[in-house]
Amino acid sequence: MKQSTGPCVVQGGSDTRLRVICALAAVLAFSLGSFAASAPSVQFDTSHIGPRQMEEITGRNIPRDWGRAWQTMAVALDHNRPDLLGRYFTGFAQQKLKAAIAAQQRSGLRTRYIDHGHKLAAYFYSPDGSAIELHDNADLEIQVLDGNDLVHSERVTLHYIGLMTPAADHWEVRLLQSVPSF
Numbered sequence: 001m002k003q004s005t006g007p008c009v010v011q012g013g014s015d016t017r018l019r020v021i022c023a024l025a026a027v028l029a030f031s032l033g034s035f036a037a038s039a040p041s042v043q044f045d046t047s048h049i050g051p052r053q054m055e056e057i058t059g060r061n062i063p064r065d066w067g068r069a070w071q072t073m074a075v076a077l078d079h080n081r082p083d084l085l086g087r088y089f090t091g092f093a094q095q096k097l098k099a100a101i102a103a104q105q106r107s108g109l110r111t112r113y114i115d116h117g118h119k120l121a122a123y124f125y126s127p128d129g130s131a132i133e134l135h136d137n138a139d140l141e142i143q144v145l146d147g148n149d150l151v152h153s154e155r156v157t158l159h160y161i162g163l164m165t166p167a168a169d170h171w172e173v174r175l176l177q178s179v180p181s182f
Helices: 016-030 056-078 082-087 091-107
Strands: 002-005 008-011 042-045 110-125 132-146 149-166 171-179
Touching: 042 056, 056 082, 056 091, 056 110, 056 132, 056 149, 056 171, 082 091, 091 171
Parallel strands: 042 110
Antiparallel strands: 002 008, 110 132, 132 149, 149 171
């Protein structure tokens, strides 16, 4: 029997080591995982932003909502609940997260990120205030679990480009793309 684990196909489905490698490949391909229940710390730099300056309230809300988005993503991935993503994710970011959850479910493994914080910088704020481009250096520990058994753990700094757009009372992540570096 073939068992699909995202980009991998495991013959027989009994080789735990291959399942771990496939799960890690899926996680790193999406650069997503599970996080602790509390919102992570987010340091926010607006010194490079253009073409317009950021309003004070937006400068408070962006890091708050970025942290809440990562927190929401953590819970959704940890519990395989794509229905939780709708509050802080939309568009392509939401589609990628749903695909990551589906890949995780197929692998039979759980992936968790322990979030040690984010260094977030704003680089573009659209003239009409409808989009903000962000660069994030995320300090994370990635864990892969088979049930409750830890099978792999590594600490990494990952780099993301994000695009946030306003919703009724908060900002949503529309794009979350990992990049090798800035």
